[in-house]
Amino acid sequence: MRFVIIGAGAVGGVVAGRLAGAGAAVALVARGAHLEAIRRDGLLLREAGGDSRHHLPAFATPAEVDWRAGDVAVLAVKSNSTESLLTRLPRDTPVVCLQNGVANERAALRLFPDVYGVCVMLPSAHLEPGVVVAQCAPIPGILDIGRIPGGVDPRAEAIAAHLVEAGFVCEARPDIMRRKYTKLLMNLGNAVEALCGRSEAADELAALLRAEGEAVLRAAGIEYASAAEDRERRGDLLQLVPVAGQERGGGSTWQSLARATGEVEADYLNGEIVLLGRLHDTPAPANETARRLVIEAATRGAAPGSMPPAQLRAAIDGSAGR
Structure with a gap:
């Protein structure tokens, strides 16, 4: 499983850095000066326990990604960018909505058969190019996940396991939209x-x-x-x-x-x-x-x-x- 995190800002960047630090395969989609800094210097993850730098494949758009079997598209953009991005993803790709709001999952489910929602409780920051900050310790955040419109399946369990390995608190829950x-x-x-x-x-x-x-x-x-x-x-x-x-x-x-x-x-x-x-x-x-x-x-x-x-x-x- 490779996580293609679309939107490497505060939440997406912290999750990307943590997953990569735990040995998961991660690629990023970012833009502007942030993308340039990641390509040049890597993604800098700042935490209370110290900094880590992650040199990850980084793309300007989903169309540039070298999509492969086993990839999971993780949307970590603001909700107002979701619909335009969804049309640029391969239609057989599982989509994880690592986002606030409740409209993203429905928009994704219109186009994709395998959609997952995450209840994001992850205080973090992104205020300068190439840098993201995890603002809680020792647990960086709670990221419960569930299948949309409801239930839990092996993929949700596998994603949850990766997030736990990366240091997050995460459970696969059948009622994720309620959360x-x-x-x-x-x-x-x-x-x-x-x-x-x-x-x-x-x-x-x-x-x-x-x-x-x-x-x-x-x-x-x-x-x-x-x-x-x-x-x-x-x-x-x-x-x-x-x-x-x-x-x-x-x-x-x-x-x-x-x-x-x-x-x-x-x-x-x-x-x-x-x-x-x-x-x-x-x-x-x-x-x-x-x-x-x-x-x-x-x-x-x-x-x-x-x-x-x-x-x-x-x-x-x-x-x-x-």
Whole structure:
């Protein structure tokens, strides 16, 4: 089995480095300055226990990959890039969605018979070309996997075994989408963190978005793991630690603003709740407002944390009153 990891950013890069360090066959698809740095110097994985450098085959597009029997395509891109990438993969390739959100698996299943979802709990960072940072120790993350639309098969078990060998906590679970909807609820706060940074007022806004998201999922009849189940699964496994003297700045959306990428995946996080709310007559004005504002911030190149929480609260209150 060779893992072709498409998107060697924070999550994909850390998983790639860990798998390669454990002896797994790994290839990467990356772009721009990040790809150039990987080809020139290798992928640098920074962890609390020290750095490691991995010289791996790296390609600019899936079409350039030397696809072979036994390859598994691991999507680790933002959800807004998924559909365009799927059309460039060999149609007999198993696809693993190592991604936040819940739309990727359905998009993949439209085109591929063998699709797997991963519930990603992996605090990590990618802020400079060629470098990814694992921000938890001694366990870098929890990466439970399951077959889509449900169940477990030998391939899911084999992938889980590779991830465990690489140091991750991972179980093959038949109800993986139920877990991923719980992670979606957590990720609704990404927009708040990116816009407002961290504070008690920002936490209150994130809780508002989550409560609205839970109401929408209930209206849609979609099951998700309870907060108690989620706490039990996490336990004290994920311990944030400084790496090379640097504390964690923020999550994936915060990092998109910090890198000034010009785009975020809010359409597939907060936007998923907005979509379900429209389909099931349950308005989601708080998530719609956060979605719109963080996309506007990314488009104009705003720095993370540049919006006061009171400004976001006023915008949410105004949208709810319309």
